[in-house]
Structure formats: C-alpha cells, structure tokens
Amino acid sequence: MGHGDRGDRGGPARATAGGEAAKLPSGRHRLSRDYVASNQRARILRAVTEIVGGKGYAQLTIDAIVGASAISKKTFYEHFRNKEEAFFAAFDSIAARMLAAFDDAAAGRREPDARLRAGLGALLELLAAEPLAARMGVVEVLAAGPEAVARRDRIKQHFSTIVVEHLLAMYPDFPEPELAAEVIVGGVHEVLYSRISRGEAHALPAVRRGLVRMYAIPALPRTPH
The missing domain is CATH 1.10.357.10 (Tetracycline Repressor, domain 2)
Known part of the structure; x- marks a missing residue:
C-alpha cells in the first residue's frame, strides 16, 4: 500500500487495547491520509514502548522499531528524525x-x-x-x-x-x-x-x-x- 506501510492482508484497521493502532490493511483502501499517518505513528510509539519497556533502552534501534511496528524505514523517517x-x-x-x-x-x-x-x-x-x-x-x-x-x-x-x-x-x-x-x-x-x-x-x-x-x-x- 502507499505510505510505506507493511499492513495485514484483509480486514479493516483495528484499535488494540489502550487505543493503540493495529496494522493497516494492505492494498487499496479508502482510509484517509491523516488516518494512515496517525495509525503509523501510534504503531511506532507502541513499538518503542514495547522494546524499551521489555528489553531496555540499549536495545532501541531503528531496525528494532520498524520490525516491531511492521512499517518501512522510509515510513519511520516520515515521522521521526531518529530513535x-x-x-x-x-x-x-x-x-x-x-x-x-x-x-x-x-x-x-x-x-x-x-x-x-x-x-x-x-x-x-x-x-x-x-x-x-x-x-x-x-x-x-x-x-x-x-x-x-x-x-x-x-x-x-x-x-x-x-x-x-x-x-x-x-x-x-x-x-x-x-x-x-x-x-x-x-x-x-x-x-x-x-x-x-x-x-x-x-x-x-x-x-x-x-x-x-x-x-x-x-x-x-x-x-x-
């Protein structure tokens, strides 16, 4: 899909516990650009919290963040300059x-x-x-x-x-x-x-x-x- 996202196939995006965003559907969809950006950002923040809270700050890397949030590096850098x-x-x-x-x-x-x-x-x-x-x-x-x-x-x-x-x-x-x-x-x-x-x-x-x-x-x- 657009915006460099690696989303799930099939099914709409869902909110997880605590209002955190789930992965977006792949392929064509009618989600707004703002919604997609908000979802991606929420997933990045959730990934940071999971990595730092679960493994420690020393384990926080760009690769770890994009892996845990299922986005591309390009998408990460659209939201943040660095870890x-x-x-x-x-x-x-x-x-x-x-x-x-x-x-x-x-x-x-x-x-x-x-x-x-x-x-x-x-x-x-x-x-x-x-x-x-x-x-x-x-x-x-x-x-x-x-x-x-x-x-x-x-x-x-x-x-x-x-x-x-x-x-x-x-x-x-x-x-x-x-x-x-x-x-x-x-x-x-x-x-x-x-x-x-x-x-x-x-x-x-x-x-x-x-x-x-x-x-x-x-x-x-x-x-x-």
Missing part, C-alpha cells in the same frame, strides 16, 4: 497519560485527602495495567540521556506542585512546603522505581495506602534561627 525523537514522543505520551490519570481522578473530589487518594490510586492502577509503559517511563528513562531525564524531572515537578497545594490546604502555615514536597515526591518515585525494576508493577495499587500516609505528616512548629 531519540521517537523515544521522546513515546515518553511524552506515557507521561501525559500518567498526569491525566491522576488529575482526572482527583478533579471530582473536594477534600485534599480524597483528591490525593483518588489521584494516586488512578496513577498506580495505570502503571499496574501497563507494565511496559511503567518500566519505560520510570526506570529506562534514566538510560536515555539528559533530555529524557529533564522530561522526567518536569513530571516530578508537576506532582511536587500538587503536594505543595495539599500540604498548604491541610496546614496553611506548613514550613518549607516546597522542600517537603520534593522529599515526598522523591520518596514515592523511589518506591515506584524499586517495584517496577523488580517486575512488580502489577502490585503497585497495594502500596497506595502507605504512600498516602507519607503526605499526612503533621505541621512542624517553626523554630527560631
């Missing part, structure tokens, strides 16, 4: 889903503790349901270079802002909330990292209660310098 750019796009997609899971679950709750429990629970459920994405987004991102780490750090900063808001809602005079948030988010990240790196992403929802208790720390009295 790094494809990795960043896949990571950003994972990060967006993580943030949306937390924010959407928390949005409908009024009390700070309820927002925290709902948001954190939704995030842990997402990571448990997508272990390859969890490993790529939390563990393997550290092997992908400074730009990848910077993107990871922006996600941590987003959650730090949420923690600051939570602490100040509970304790308006909480001393140094930004520092406390940095420590809390760093601790949560370490728990996620250790579980995911051991292949235990499926067990993450079970640690929600303990993680929530990390936020429920009492306000410390201010001490004179």
